[in-house]
Amino acid sequence: MDRFAVTYRLAAGTPAEAEELAAAIALEDTVEIPRDVVPKGYVEDVVLGRVLGLEQVGDSVWHARIGYHVDAVGRELPQLVNVILGNASILRGVRAIDLAPDAALRERFPGARFGAEGLRALTGRKTGGYLCPVVKPQGSSSETLARFCYLTARAGADIVKEDHGLANQDAAPFRERVAIAAEAVARANAERADAGDSTRALYFASIGGHGDQVRDLACYARDAGAGGVLLMPGLFGFDAMNRLAQDAEFDLPVMAHPSHLGPYVLSPDQGYGHGMLFGQMMRLAGADISVFPNHGGRFGFSPEECAEIASACRSGAGIGRAILPSPGGGMSPDRLPDMRTQYGADCVYLLGGSLLRQGEEVGAAIKACRAALDGDD
Template sequence: MDRFVVTYRIVAEDEADAAARAASIALEDTVEIPRDVVPAGYVEDVVLGRVESVTARGGGVWTALIGYHVDAVGRELPQLLNVILGNASILRGVKAVDLAPDAALAERFPGARFGAAGVRRLTGRASGGFVCPVIKPQGSSAETLARLCYLSAVAGADIVKEDHGLANQDAAPFRERIGACAEAVGRANAERRDQGDTTQALYFANLCGPPHQLRDQAYYAKESGAHGILLIPGLHGFDAMFELAQDPDFDLPIMAHPSHLGPYVLSPDHGYGHGMLFGQLMRLAGADISVFPNHGGRFGFSVDECEEIVRACRDPEGLGPAILPSPGGGMSPERLPDMMAQYGEDCVYLLGGSLLRAGDRIGELIAEMRAALSGRD
């Protein structure tokens, strides 16, 4: 195959309308000129998107497969996204739902630096699901947040993640908070080692700055002792994540947060499919862990949509190594057995507000989760 293929869900009046819409997508996302003036030769044969098939699905819905040559992309991620769903995102009734890469695309976009296997290696956790308390809320002091980090890490957490709402607020400025939290997790890890524990907690600091400060913030977090970063591609851009993931000097795992991305998936007729956005595109852009709202929580994702995300994160045919799905959004320890049955071991299990309800029992709660995710009573 000399083209990567994007699958689109198209709403159309009839077969002719569906075929015309597919042809329009192929034009709009590549040459963006009328079909009759597309130059013959290289532009028409290579650069122009190619409609591979249009198939009726019933109820006024069709599936279109469109192939694109990597020459239409070049080597930059923004242009790849522009080809996948650029002008087509403005067309009514068009939703991108799947990406099948070819060898050329896979070579230019290698995906996550660590992936699921790399994160497991960094934690030293040979098996079992990952316990990930979320440190919050904003408005807390750096000292308070650091204490939560310590209590979670010393009790056996695998990843201690800052909440995505912790930015550079006066209550806990970025540099002060990062240093305090990194020190707290480092101290907890030292105590775990002294007790013979061969695993460690990874502290993920949330990046929050404007574009010209983001790289400096990432390196400050690393130099302060953070083991990874949390980034919001819906705000900072997928390319910001891609650049850090491909930077050999940065070399830390990245967790992607779904904030600001809801409008891209919530409509059945526009945007992206759940698995494509939170699985395939996160892998493409270099996320090692993809956070998404679990079904039954505060948000509205269905069981099928969540399973679609997980399959895309783990698909062996996807770009780069498999990554870790991370369901959250109003989860509780009581739901853990059902979540484990659904998602299995290669999953990062978030716990936010429920953690704070534990009060002085935070350590006990983390230990209980750790035991449950390791298959111990």
């Protein structure tokens, strides 16, 4: 019987404790009843999670591989997330570190609509990394933010991404801001085309508002001329992102931001592995680009954890199309050559506050960053 498998890192002192914890996960994430009262037949044979393997990998550290049948999931993403790490997230010493999908799971959850290959077509950038300035800070007027959009897009940025802190504040209300910014990027793209540039910038609007407004705001951004949207699954839920990605009437790429997701990865004994959350789970939920904090910035991710994320975004073993990793978090232009060495061409390179120091000369900084990504000194 085919099953998809989730590998968990377990903190357990003895083999018996590890076996007990693995069995508890299989129960808690499916039937959630004592083992001795699990009904015989279909429930026990199909619905109940099954421990497929248990291996000690360190001192009091184990890897448990647990198989789940798609019948325990149904066809909605929230229940799939519930099976992967539902009640098990409340058990001490349980961390989900890998998802191995089967054919049934791939069929029901196709992943990203565009992915890495689709972003190449949308931007026209056939080779090289993507340069992505971040539009900020909150408190600025819509006109000020749009001016930054224009200057960076005109200079050759590939993706002009709003900061996740831009929501629907009075200083720059969502609908006003998005309309002005989209027009500014469209004007920059027209000037680039007139100058013979075959690439174009995509403006990604940050979706704020209430949970029941996500689709309406995303569609407004699309109609206003945005080239994509930024969404925070840690605030709105993975399903909100997945619904956009699978919506036949919404045909824009989605960038996922890690806000509010830190507690899921910062403990070695709980939550998710870095690659699983920011790579596999983002792909599963339909993100085309996954933002995460690069090592050496304001946050504490290690080079190994960042490499794990990038690998999970690109792996052929993942759900659906490969997606683009997007490291950021306090990066400056002088970091780009080293980042290019680590992440390569299929990557969206975020630059935020460091560009604001350039003021009206930010276009020159964008061109220098483009040269750094292309390897021209």
